[in-house]
Amino acid sequence: NEYKSYLRNMSSGFQNTIVTSNGSSEIVPCGLIVKQEEIGIPLVSVDVSVAIISIGAEVKLRQRFVNNSKENVLATYYFPVEANAAVHFFEAHIDGRVLTGQVRDKDQARKEFAEAISSYQTAFLLEEVKSDIMELFVGNS
Numbered sequence: 001n002e003y004k005s006y007l008r009n010m011s012s013g014f015q016n017t018i019v020t021s022n023g024s025s026e027i028v029p030c031g032l033i034v035k036q037e038e039i040g041i042p043l044v045s046v047d048v049s050v051a052i053i054s055i056g057a058e059v060k061l062r063q064r065f066v067n068n069s070k071e072n073v074l075a076t077y078y079f080p081v082e083a084n085a086a087v088h089f090f091e092a093h094i095d096g097r098v099l100t101g102q103v104r105d106k107d108q109a110r111k112e113f114a115e116a117i118s119s120y121q122t123a124f125l126l127e128e129v130k131s132d133i134m135e136l137f138v139g140n141s
Contacts, residue, residue, distance in 0.1 A: 031043060031065075031077065031078070032065045032075050032076070032077045032138075033075060033076050033077070033078070034073045034074070034075050041065045041066070041067050041073075041075055042065065042066055042068070043063055043064070043065050044064050044065065044066050045062075045063070045064040046061075046062070046063050046064075047061075047062040047063075048060070048061050048062075061079075072139065072140045073139060074117065074137065074138075074139035075137075075138050075139060076135060076136065076137055076138075077135070077136040077137075077138065078129075078133060078134070078135055078136075079133075079134050079136075080132055080133055080134075081132055081133070081134055082132065083131040083132045084131075087126065087134060089101070090124075090126055090136075092124055092138060094122050094138075094140075095122070097122065099122065099123070099124060101124070101126060106127070109125055109127075110125065113125040113137065117139055117140070120140060121140060122138075122139070122140035123138075123139065123140070124136055124137060124138040124139075125137045
């Protein structure tokens with residue numbers, strides 16, 4: 001099962017993984033990545049819980065990454081989701097603070113993220129790259 005392979009790869013940090021989408025396979029990055037340096041930020045723990053609700057499921061995924069660098073970074077997190085799935089909640093715990101996601105128009109969200117980063121504030125931006133790949137930008141420049 002390719003999702004089992006994905007979870008196994010995530011536990012070792014930045015890896016490439018195969019994701020099946022509409023019958024085709026491709027290699028995509030996964031994990032928390034500092035693009036400027038092309039390095040992965042180590043994943044130190046994973047917790048997954050699943051609740052079956054009627055004909056669907058709610059999957060909660062908690063992952064803990066630790067930036068051992070003394071510098072602030074702008075990192076990108078890639079993760080696969082089922083093509084028909086929806087992300088309905090996002091929360092990030094960074095340096096003892098809790099950041100909770102809010103749905104915004106795409107252009108407005110990008111603007112607010114850019115403004116926060118340029119003002120040296122911690123922020124994140126979650127977007128759908130494709131119907132089965134999510135991309136999260138997180139940083140405090």
